[in-house]
Amino acid sequence: MAARKRKDAFEDVQWTVKPSRNYFFVNKKLVRVIVKNRGQNIVIFYNVTDCKNQTMLLSDFKKHGKRAYSVQDTGKLLNKTGRHLRWYVKHGIIDPPTGALPDGERRYQVRAYYSEDDVFSIREAISKVHQGRPRKDGRVTNNSVLTEQELRARMGDALVLYTRTKNGDFIPVWAEEAY
DSSP: OHHHHHHHHGGGSOOOOOOOSSEEEETTEEEEEEEEETTTTEEEEEETTTTEEEEEEHHHHHHHOEEEEEHHHHHHHHTOOHHHHHHHHHTTSSOOOEESSGGGOOOTTSOEEEEHHHHHHHHHHHHTSOOSSOOTTOOOOOOSSOOHHHHHHHHTSSOOEEEEOTTSOEEEEOOOOOO
16 A cells, blocks of 8 residues: 555656667767677767768767657657647747758658757747747746756756655755755
8 A cells, every 4th residue: 555655656756758779969960870889899870861871989979979859759858749849840949850861851750850959959949938928028938948957857967856745745856066
């Protein structure tokens, strides 16, 4: 009985969204990893944008490779749906994703990806979009956008400490980073 209550309490906690396992961005070009050989320190990948196989040192790939998130996963990261993201692209608020076809072309039923840098720029652009009726003073009201620290936590880059309230709910507690 007690275990079931604990399990239900953890359902409201926000977990991380995992990026694509095979697709990455290298020099702002979408690539699909074919082979990672740690012993030889080599990565062989297919450059989707340029339509050719390439080889890179694994250590350089870890430095310069950016994670790729599908449009659906990007929506989960930002608490938006794919419909919202398409609306933002249509109205020129955000850039369109990179398609998994040659030259980054997008087509129906072909996956498209955003890099982790793109996700942060999307968060910044969405935070400047006003929601609801216009205010008399002209300021922007948009409380549904995550902070940068919350977004990093959803991506799995930051640690989040949760505390339990008297009701049994878990709420995030943010600690300031000291240098």
